[in-house]
Amino acid sequence: MTEATSTVDVHELDVDGYRRAIPELAGLIVRAVAHGASVNFTANVTIELAAAWWRTRIDAIASGQTTAFVAVGDGRIVGSTLLARSLNQNSPHRAEIGKVIVDPSVRRRGIARALMLAAEDRARADGRWLLVLDTVTGSPADSLYRSLDWQETGIVPDYALLPDGRPWPATFFWKRLR
Ligand SMILES: CC(C)(COP(=O)(O)OP(=O)(O)OC[C@H]1O[C@@H](n2cnc3c(N)ncnc32)[C@H](O)[C@@H]1OP(=O)(O)O)[C@@H](O)C(=O)NCCC(=O)NCCS
Structure with a gap:
C-alpha cells in the first residue's frame, strides 16, 4: 500500500496482480467512457477492446518500464493510474502518467x-x-492536474475524439518533482 483515502487503498500491482486485474480494469474503462470520458476509446468500446488495451502493457509491467497503481475499495478496483518510464537513453529522468481513471460511482x-x-x-x-x-481540455482531469500543481505546456486542437465522435483539444502538462 502506498497511499490511502478514508475507505480506499492505493496499491502497486506486480505483473501477476496486473494480469488478474485486467477484467476489472477493462470494466473501469467501459464505465468511464459511458460517463463521457475520453480515454483512448469511443462510445462503442467493449470490455474485450478495453481488456486488449490493458494486455498490451503486460510486458512493460513485467520489465518494470511501467508501474500500475490501482485504488481498491470494498474489494473492487475503483481507480487506476500508470507510470510509464521513458526508455530513451537521453531521458532516464522522465516518465509519463496515463490512465488516471476513477469509477463514476466514487x-x-x-x-x-x-x-x-x-x-x-x-x-x-x-x-x-x-x-x-x-x-481533455476543460475536463475534470484538467482541473485535477492543476490542483496538484502541474504546469500547462499548451493545447493541441482536435487532438482526439470525444466518445460522441467530436474532435476535442488536449492540454499537455508537465511537473518537475525536484
Ligand atoms: C478526473 C478523475 C480521474 C478525477 O477523479 P476523482 O477521484 O473524482 O478526483 P478527486 O476526488 O481526487 O479530485 C481531486 C481534485 O481534482 C479536482 N477535480 C476532480 N474532479 C473535478 C470535477 N469534476 N470538476 C472540477 N474539479 C475537479 C478538484 O480540485 C478536486 O479537489 P476537491 O474535490 O477537493 O475540489 C475522474 O473524474 C475520471 O475518472 N474522469 C474520467 C477519466 C479521465 O478523464 N481521466 C483522465 C485521463 S488523462
Missing part, C-alpha cells in the same frame, strides 16, 4: 489525488523527476 472523494500522489512518490523514488501527461 468520484470527488480524493481517489484520483491519492493515485497521482502514489505515482509521483514512486517516480521521485526512482529518480524520474520530470513527469508529463495530456488530457
Whole structure:
C-alpha cells in the first residue's frame, strides 16, 4: 500500500496482480467512457477492446518500464493510474502518467489525488523527476492536474475524439518533482 483515502487503498500491482486485474480494469474503462470520458476509446468500446488495451502493457509491467497503481475499495478496483518510464537513453529522468481513471460511482472523494500522489512518490523514488501527461481540455482531469500543481505546456486542437465522435483539444502538462 502506498497511499490511502478514508475507505480506499492505493496499491502497486506486480505483473501477476496486473494480469488478474485486467477484467476489472477493462470494466473501469467501459464505465468511464459511458460517463463521457475520453480515454483512448469511443462510445462503442467493449470490455474485450478495453481488456486488449490493458494486455498490451503486460510486458512493460513485467520489465518494470511501467508501474500500475490501482485504488481498491470494498474489494473492487475503483481507480487506476500508470507510470510509464521513458526508455530513451537521453531521458532516464522522465516518465509519463496515463490512465488516471476513477469509477463514476466514487468520484470527488480524493481517489484520483491519492493515485497521482502514489505515482509521483514512486517516480521521485526512482529518480524520474520530470513527469508529463495530456488530457481533455476543460475536463475534470484538467482541473485535477492543476490542483496538484502541474504546469500547462499548451493545447493541441482536435487532438482526439470525444466518445460522441467530436474532435476535442488536449492540454499537455508537465511537473518537475525536484
Ligand atoms: C478526473 C478523475 C480521474 C478525477 O477523479 P476523482 O477521484 O473524482 O478526483 P478527486 O476526488 O481526487 O479530485 C481531486 C481534485 O481534482 C479536482 N477535480 C476532480 N474532479 C473535478 C470535477 N469534476 N470538476 C472540477 N474539479 C475537479 C478538484 O480540485 C478536486 O479537489 P476537491 O474535490 O477537493 O475540489 C475522474 O473524474 C475520471 O475518472 N474522469 C474520467 C477519466 C479521465 O478523464 N481521466 C483522465 C485521463 S488523462
